Amino acid sequence: EVQLVESGGGLVQRGGSLRLSCAASGFMFSNYAMHWVRQAPGKGLEYVSSISNNGVSTHYANSVNGRFTISRDNSKNTVYLQIGSLRPEDTALYYCASGLYDLWSGPLDYWGQGTPVAVSS
Amino acid sequence: EIVLTQSPGTLSLSPGERATLSCRASQSVGRTYLAWYQQRPGQAPRLLIYGTSSRAAGIPDRFRGSGSGTDFTLTISRLEPEDFAVYYCQQYGGSPLTFGQGTKVEIK
Numbered sequence: 001e002v003q004l005v006e007s008g009g010g011l012v013q014r015g016g017s018l019r020l021s022c023a024a025s026g027f028m029f030s031n032y033a034m035h036w037v038r039q040a041p042g043k044g045l046e047y048v049s050s051i052s053n054n055g056v057s058t059h060y061a062n063s064v065n066g067r068f069t070i071s072r073d074n075s076k077n078t079v080y081l082q083i084g085s086l087r088p089e090d091t092a093l094y095y096c097a098s099g100l101y102d103l104w105s106g107p108l109d110y111w112g113q114g115t116p117v118a119v120s121s
Numbered sequence: 122e123i124v125l126t127q128s129p130g131t132l133s134l135s136p137g138e139r140a141t142l143s144c145r146a147s148q149s150v151g152r153t154y155l156a157w158y159q160q161r162p163g164q165a166p167r168l169l170i171y172g173t174s175s176r177a178a179g180i181p182d183r184f185r186g187s188g189s190g191t192d193f194t195l196t197i198s199r200l201e202p203e204d205f206a207v208y209y210c211q212q213y214g215g216s217p218l219t220f221g222q223g224t225k226v227e228i229k
């Protein structure tokens with residue numbers, strides 16, 4: 001059974017930083033791209049970032065480019081999202097998702113339950 | 122950035138009825154770079170359709186995706202009680218990936 005378990009969220013002040021983690025199991029992690037998507041309270045889905053299966057290719061939404069960094073450790077079956085220079089508008093539930101393909105771009109196949117991030121002003 | 126606009130915002134229908142959801146892109150996303158997701162209240166999204174018209178594993182055949190270029194459609198042939206949810210389209214033909222704002226399918 002595929003499982004994606006996010007952790008690392010919490011309450012942080014404006015300008016602060018956090019490191020989100022997503023531990024994967026139940027599939028060949030190193031074969032697939034990984035993605036982060038967020039959802040502000042009561043709002044829709046917003047794409048955040050993607051990383052290819054081998055970690056070579058990374059992409060970001062314009063709203064987080066330069067502030068967030070995605071990385072992965074295939075030996076630990078874990079993907080990370082370092083989020084910094086946080087703003088109140090970054091407050092959201094952050095989902096980790098596995099890609100259907102190895103490339104950074106593609107549909108998002110399996111999703112975790114999310115880790116909440118709240119940024120106070 | 123490719124902007125996806127979904128319509129209508131809310132669709133009020135009865136179980137057994139047909140639902141037609143639209144997703145329009147600000148520029149072409151190609152023929153097969155469009156996906157659809159379902160999100161029930163309190164749950165994570167679930168992949169329904171990828172490649173415009175391919176159903177993901179375990180998705181019943183009452184869900185059908187179609188379209189190309191800038192206009193795409195998700196059709197649910199006969200609504201079941203569990204189908205009342207929010208639906209999002211997503212394009213992966215351009216960088217960055219983007220989602221539509223969602224269509225809520227509610228019970229009439």
